[in-house]
Amino acid sequence: MTLKEGVPMNRPSMTPDARAALxxxxxxxxxxxxxxxxxxxxxxxxxxxxxxxxxxxxxxxGLVDATQVDSWLAIGADESITAYSGKCxxxxxxxxxxxxxxxxxxxxxxxRVTLIFCDTGYTPDQGVTSGSQSHLAExxxxxxxxxxxxxxxxxxxxxxxxxxAPVSQLSVQNGVVFLTSDPTQSVTYGQLVKGKRFNLTLxxxxxxxxxxxxxxxxxxxxxxxxxxxxxxxFQYVQNVRLRGMLHGKVVRPxxxxxxxxxxxxxxxxxxxxxxxxxxxxxxxxxxxxxxxxAIQAAAALNVSWSDGDPLPNFxxxxxxxxxxxxxxxxxxxxxxxxxxxxxxxxxxxxQYLHPYQMHGAIASSCAVADVRGGTGPNATARIWSATQGVxxxxxxxxxxxxxxxxxxxxxxxxxxxxxGCNGNDTVSFDAALLSQAVGAPVRVQFTRLDEHTxxxxxxxxxxxxxxxxxxxxxQIIVWTSEAWTLSxxxxxxxxxxGNIITGAxxxxxxxxxxPAPANPPRTFANNSNTxxxxxxxxxxxxxxxxxxxxxSQRVLVHSIPSPFFTGPLxxxxxxxxxxxxxxxxxxxxxxxxxxxxxxxxxxxxxxxxIAVLNAAAKAAxxxxxxxxxxxxxxxxxxxxxxxxxxxxxxxxxxxxxxAEVSVDQDAGTITVTRLTASQDSGPASNxxxxxxxxxxxxxxxxxxxxxxxxxxxxxxxxxTSTDWxxxxxxxxxxxxxxxxxxxxxxxxxxxxxAGECTITLVGSAIANAVFDATGVRMRRIPxxxxxxxxxxxx
Amino acid sequence: MAAYxxxxxxxxxxxxxxxxxxxxxxxxxxxxxxNGPKFGCGLGQCGSCTVLLDGQPIRSCITAISDxxxxxxxxxxxxxxxxxxxxxxxxxxxxQAMHCGYCLSGPMLYGKAFIDQNPGATQDQxxxxxxxxxxxxxxxxxxxxxxxxxxxxxxxV
Numbered sequence: 001m002t003l004k005e006g007v008p009m010n011r012p013s014m015t016p017d018a019r020a021a022l023x024x025x026x027x028x029x030x031x032x033x034x035x036x037x038x039x040x041x042x043x044x045x046x047x048x049x050x051x052x053x054x055x056x057x058x059x060x061x062g063l064v065d066a067t068q069v070d071s072w073l074a075i076g077a078d079e080s081i082t083a084y085s086g087k088c089x090x091x092x093x094x095x096x097x098x099x100x101x102x103x104x105x106x107x108x109x110x111x112r113v114t115l116i117f118c119d120t121g122y123t124p125d126q127g128v129t130s131g132s133q134s135h136l137a138e139x140x141x142x143x144x145x146x147x148x149x150x151x152x153x154x155x156x157x158x159x160x161x162x163x164x165a166p167v168s169q170l171s172v173q174n175g176v177v178f179l180t181s182d183p184t185q186s187v188t189y190g191q192l193v194k195g196k197r198f199n200l201t202l203x204x205x206x207x208x209x210x211x212x213x214x215x216x217x218x219x220x221x222x223x224x225x226x227x228x229x230x231x232x233x234f235q236y237v238q239n240v241r242l243r244g245m246l247h248g249k250v251v252r253p254x255x256x257x258x259x260x261x262x263x264x265x266x267x268x269x270x271x272x273x274x275x276x277x278x279x280x281x282x283x284x285x286x287x288x289x290x291x292x293x294a295i296q297a298a299a300a301l302n303v304s305w306s307d308g309d310p311l312p313n314f315x316x317x318x319x320x321x322x323x324x325x326x327x328x329x330x331x332x333x334x335x336x337x338x339x340x341x342x343x344x345x346x347x348x349x350x351q352y353l354h355p356y357q358m359h360g361a362i363a364s365s366c367a368v369a370d371v372r373g374g375t376g377p378n379a380t381a382r383i384w385s386a387t388q389g390v391x392x393x394x395x396x397x398x399x400x401x402x403x404x405x406x407x408x409x410x411x412x413x414x415x416x417x418x419x420g421c422n423g424n425d426t427v428s429f430d431a432a433l434l435s436q437a438v439g440a441p442v443r444v445q446f447t448r449l450d451e452h453t454x455x456x457x458x459x460x461x462x463x464x465x466x467x468x469x470x471x472x473x474x475q476i477i478v479w480t481s482e483a484w485t486l487s488x489x490x491x492x493x494x495x496x497x498g499n500i501i502t503g504a505x506x507x508x509x510x511x512x513x514x515p516a517p518a519n520p521p522r523t524f525a526n527n528s529n530t531x532x533x534x535x536x537x538x539x540x541x542x543x544x545x546x547x548x549x550x551x552s553q554r555v556l557v558h559s560i561p562s563p564f565f566t567g568p569l570x571x572x573x574x575x576x577x578x579x580x581x582x583x584x585x586x587x588x589x590x591x592x593x594x595x596x597x598x599x600x601x602x603x604x605x606x607x608x609x610i611a612v613l614n615a616a617a618k619a620a621x622x623x624x625x626x627x628x629x630x631x632x633x634x635x636x637x638x639x640x641x642x643x644x645x646x647x648x649x650x651x652x653x654x655x656x657x658x659a660e661v662s663v664d665q666d667a668g669t670i671t672v673t674r675l676t677a678s679q680d681s682g683p684a685s686n687x688x689x690x691x692x693x694x695x696x697x698x699x700x701x702x703x704x705x706x707x708x709x710x711x712x713x714x715x716x717x718x719x720t721s722t723d724w725x726x727x728x729x730x731x732x733x734x735x736x737x738x739x740x741x742x743x744x745x746x747x748x749x750x751x752x753x754a755g756e757c758t759i760t761l762v763g764s765a766i767a768n769a770v771f772d773a774t775g776v777r778m779r780r781i782p783x784x785x786x787x788x789x790x791x792x793x794x
Numbered sequence: 795m796a797a798y799x800x801x802x803x804x805x806x807x808x809x810x811x812x813x814x815x816x817x818x819x820x821x822x823x824x825x826x827x828x829n830g831p832k833f834g835c836g837l838g839q840c841g842s843c844t845v846l847l848d849g850q851p852i853r854s855c856i857t858a859i860s861d862x863x864x865x866x867x868x869x870x871x872x873x874x875x876x877x878x879x880x881x882x883x884x885x886x887x888x889x890q891a892m893h894c895g896y897c898l899s900g901p902m903l904y905g906k907a908f909i910d911q912n913p914g915a916t917q918d919q920x921x922x923x924x925x926x927x928x929x930x931x932x933x934x935x936x937x938x939x940x941x942x943x944x945x946x947x948x949x950x951v
Contacts (some may be wrong), residue, residue: 091894091933222890229895230883232830232871236896239829272812291824292816362834362842362932363896416834416896417933448835688890692938696893699934724839724930732901732936733925739937 063406066124069154069198072147077195079175079188081106081113085144086126087134088118088388089225091417092755093689094134096223100685101138104217105148105209108175108189110224118412120394128389128491130420130568132652132753135685139751141204149206151198158192211683211747218745220688225414237386237413238366238445245368247291248434248444249298251284252454252501255717256563257309260284264302271297278437283505285430287438291445311563311714318353318463321484325515326558331530332521332539332546333554340478340552344469348588352580353780354462354763356710358452358727359569363416365423365455366445369431374439375402381436383408385428386415388491393425395494397432400503405494419700421500421567423455425492429502452727453719454501457567458710460486464580469552474592476603478552479535481581485573486562488512501565512561526650529574529760531555532581533646534603547606547647564710564719570700571756574649575763579705579781582644582764586627586771593626596643596768606647608680612656612744613645616678619742620658627772634775637664639673642768644761648753654680654744655757657698659765660737663773665792668785670770672702672737675762680744681754691741693755698739701762703730706783798863802826803872814860819843821859822869830869831899834930841900841929845869851903851927870899873906882906882946891942893933900929905943915947 064071064084074082083102089095095115103110116122118129126137138144152172159177160167163185171180178186211218228234253259260282268275268286273293278285284303288294312320341347367386373379381403387393390410398405410428418424427444435442446455462485469478489499489510498508524537524545531537535553537546546553571578589599597617604610616622623629623641632638640663645656660674675698684690707728711721721727767778776792799808802822809821817836822828822845834842836855843855846868854867874880879887882902892898901924908923909915915923920943931939 091892093893222887226887226890226892226895227876227879229892229898230870230886230902231874231876231879232828232869232899233876234895235829236832238832239823241824241827290820292813292820296813360932362840362894362930363832364834364836414894417894419932445833448837448839692890692893692935695937696934699936700932703934723837724835729930729932730934730936732927732929732931733921736921736936736940 064122064124066126066142067201069147069151069200069202071124072144073151073198075189075193077190077193079112079190081108083113083115083144084123085115085117085138086124086390087138088129088412089414090129092693093223093686094129095225096221096689097135097685098138098144099224100216100221101145102148104214105145106152106175107172110216110221112175118390119409120390121409121411125391128392130388132648132756135681135751135754136652142202145208146202146204146206149208150200150203153203153206154198154200155189155192159187162187162192217685218683218687220686223689235413236363237368237384237415238363240368240384240413240443242368242370242441245441245443246287246289246438247294248285248287248431248442249294250430250444250446250450251286251298251301251303252450253282253305253308254453255305255308256311256719257717258305258307261304261306264304267300267302268297271300273297276438277301278434280433280437281505281507283433283502285434287434287442295447308717309563311712311717313714314712317461321461321463321486321560324560326484326560327513327516328518329557329559330518330521331526331555331557332524332535332537334538334552336552337478337480337554341467341469344477345472346470346591347467348470348584348591349467350584350587350779352464352466352583354576354579355708355781356461356564357459357569357704357708358710359419359422359456359459360708360727360729361416361418361422361451364446364448364451365427366415366443367424367428367431368441368443369428369435370441371401371432371436372439374436377404379403379407381408381432383410383428383432384413385410386413386418386424387428388418388421388424392491392493393428396492396497396503397429399494400429400497400506400508401432401436419570420459420572421457421491421569423451426455426500426502429492429497429500429506433502433506448723452722457489457500457565459569459572460562460566462573462576462580464577466580466584468584468588470588470592474594476534476550476588479532479550480554481530481532482556482558483530483577483580484558484560485576486560487566488562489565490567510565513559518556528572529577529581529646529648529650530557531650532585533600533609534585545650547604547609549603549605571760574756575701575704575760578644578646578760579763579767582646582761583767583779586642586764586768587777590627590771595624595626597622598624600643600645608654609645609647612654612678612680613643615742615744616645616656616658616676617643619678619740620660620674620676622658627768628775629772632773635665637662638773639663640769640771640773642765642770642772644765644768646757646760648757648760652753653757655761657758657761657765659762659769661766661769661773663770663788665774668788668792670706670766670783670788671735672706672766673735674738674740675702676740676742677758678742678744679754679757680746681752681757682749683747683751684743684745685751687743687745690743690754694741694758695739697755697757697759698762699730699737701759702737702766704759705763705766705781706730709782798859800863801866803868809859811859815858817855818845818857818859818862818867819854822854822867828869828871830871832896834897839928839930840897841904841927842897844899844903846903846907849907851907870902885942885945886939889938889942889945891938892935897929897931900927901931901939901943904929905946909943909947913947917944920944920947
């Protein structure tokens with residue numbers, strides 16, 4: 001992709017230091033606005049009843065009314081635009097997209113905009129920033145776009161009165177409204193607003209700007225955070241520094257599930273740094289004046305731990321999973337799969353295995369907490385966190401600390417890429433518990449051992465068993481799937497602080513699935529991509545929700561308690577299920593000697609999914625023929641290509657990906673030489689940003705497919721993948737594939753998810769390419785040389 | 795307490811510390827409030843903490859302050875600013891060569907040291923050099939970072 005000329009930007013959002021200073025001054029948002037040259041007092045629309053009353057300003061207790069325009073937008077007398085949103089930045093570029101949206105809908109230059117996001121003191125509660133939902137949330141009902149357009153409509157109405165002309169005869173540019181016929185007759189937003197509030201409810205009927213008129217959205221505006229990051233100026237949560245801040249370290253049990261028997265503080269008594277030891281049930285930590293002193297104290301502290309929980313045998317995990325009582329659910333069940341299978345001319349069956357994997361953020365997780373007044377109704381807490389959900393964390397921390405949630409403020413500060421529920425919430429709990437105990441601000445950053453073994457909620461392992469029947473014409477007539485997954489905890493919430501490790505150590509219960517039979521499905525809910533692309537998804541009298549043609553279909557999922565904490569690692573379960581479904585589709589195509597692209601297309605009925613499939617194939621110069629590739633020797637180095645496609649979450653982003661590989665069949669090494677992805681996520685807000693996400697997702701997906709697996713020793717009860725050597729990931733120096741992206745960007749359709757599409761496809765596309773090259777079917781991730789040689793021998 | 799004198803981004807500094815084994819990284823980020831070098835693993839495995847010591851990239855998370863004294867340290871802040879970025883920083887900006895950017899000190903400083911010693915280095919040479927360095931980027935922005943380094947090597951910024 002080439003980078004288009006964008007709008008120059010040099011306007012970072014409020015820095016943590018600035019926010020800290022604001023906090024220290026005890027300012028409310030109202031005061032902040034005054035300081036910024038604004039007076040937000042009783043703005044009422046001419047022609048509307050005044051709504052002066054009850055303008056409780058957005059305040060640190062987090063009572064932000066998301067139905068009110070003033071909760072999203074303030075326009076200053078100095079023409080400044082301040083917007084508030086609940087969707088955060090993790091390096092995915094959505095901060096920049098929000099600036100584009102604000103500038104576009106209000107017709108103002110981007111450098112006039114300041115966006116404050118994800119702070120329970122100031123911003124609307126938009127849940128978590130995850131699941132490829134940000135575009136849907138901000139461009140959809142009740143989000144930022146609607147607030148902006150409601151405000152724009154009000155501004156145009158006011159301008160109409162002021163300029164004595166109907167709205168249809170007005171134009172707007174750079175925040176100036178003018179008579180189209182006489183631009184000298186004009187008024188600015190600042191002059192219209194006069195430093196007041198809007199006092200308007202979001203209008204669900206307001207009309208967005210016509211996408212054909214876009215000048216900022218749809219262009220590759222450079223990301224506004226990159227100059228500060230490239231020059232080391234950017235403040236990550238790891239760089240939050242408060243006056244009087246102490247440094248904490250956690251002391252976790254190495255044996256999984258072990259409990260504190262005793263804590264002997266004598267070994268740390270003589271160490272420098274004013275060491276304090278904190279114990280709360282099975283939570284143990286130390287606090288010191290510097291981070292290095294805290295590290296020494298944590299290492300020296302002598303904690304006796306009980307025996308831990310039994311762990312399943314590492315090698316026998318996949319058998320273990322299938323033997324456990326499970327909570328079952330059916331995605332779809334046409335009720336006729338057994339009889340249809342009996343009519344099939346040919347049957348295909350296979351089982352796919354996916355390990356536990358880590359988010360594995362490059363930064364070990366970090367947070368800063370400042371808890372004052374201990375516990376109870378008069379205590380307060382502020383937490384600087386890289387969490388994906390400031391409000392859920394606020395409500396959960398409130399329960400953890402025994403402080404009313406109105407007294408807890410969670411302030412998002414960007415950390416490294418987190419890809420889901422990594423250690424960012426857990427470490428925030430750690431900092432909060434330590435700060436509460438010592439009565440001072442405490443910063444905690446995990447060691448790499450903490451992060452790998454007792455910091456994050458792993459992505460769960462999976463077993464998927466698939467069966468299909470094909471008729472005499474080579475058309476699939478029946479598809480069944482039975483999958484096993486594991487679950488323990490998840491994102492923290494008010495109801496379940498024990499969903500993450502620290503909450504559990506502090507004594508809160510952790511939910512796990514309770515065995516129960518499946519109920520008949522009432523609708524086709526395929527948000528985990530349990531059902532493949534090729535079934536009709538017909539449930540009851542509802543319209544079919546699938547993208548395919550196979551009417552005889554059954555998809556059953558078993559969920560069992562996990563020994564380890566689990567959470568929504570990027571493309572949660574969508575990736576595991578799609579690895580199985582799209583590998584299996586390839587196996588069926590090979591069984592009937594069909595070309596993998598054509599075979600997919602002829603079982604699809606969704607035009608957009610077919611379009612990305614064909615676009616990826618075309619861009620990759622797809623060699624149309626059945627797999628495996630004819631003429632390849634069965635020793636030495638051979639090459640092949642494979643394809644995969646998906647409608648992410650059943651309704652949230654169309655993507656297809658072609659992988660090209662080179663395989664050394666004797667050594668078992670798989671080298672990915674090229675990844676070509678085509679994606680349709682609706683109108684692309686920032687094509688280069690979308691391409692960047694597609695590229696990163698593709699390469700991260702390759703890392704997960706080739707290398708990544710959480711490991712443990714069940715006899716010792718310990719996780720053995722403890723660092724970047726024992727949990728290898730793709731790194732500089734390994735062969736780097738060429739990555740090509742093709743973006744399909746239809747204008748007048750809703751926005752869809754973008755950041756998790758390519759990663760969902762890479763495992764299956766590589767497996768299909770390896771089969772094409774070698775005739776060896778990889779049904780178990782990771783595709784290590786040992787696993788390739790085992791598959792080759794079987 | 796012992797005082798250690800060194801030069802950081804051109805400024806002479808004296809750092810007092812009780813433990814000579816204290817890694818340089820903690821003093822850079824906590825005593826000098828620098829944001830460029832970052833703690834990633836503390837094991838020398840990822841490279842997020844990379845700084846230049848007398849022009850050579852090192853891991854500040856496993857380099858003791860006592861071994862840094864008397865030397866010249868450059869962090870990525872020492873190269874340029876958002877308003878006046880160093881050409882290698884400009885190359886990263888033009889290529890939009892990051893997602894989160896947390897790992898950046900590694901590829902930027904290892905890349906700079908190699909390219910400055912090997913003007914006009916090719917893409918394959920740069921890749922090989924970085925391959926000797928054991929660097930991680932967990933957002934997997936490698937392709938763009940490589941393009942940025944090639945751009946810098948070609949003097950195209």
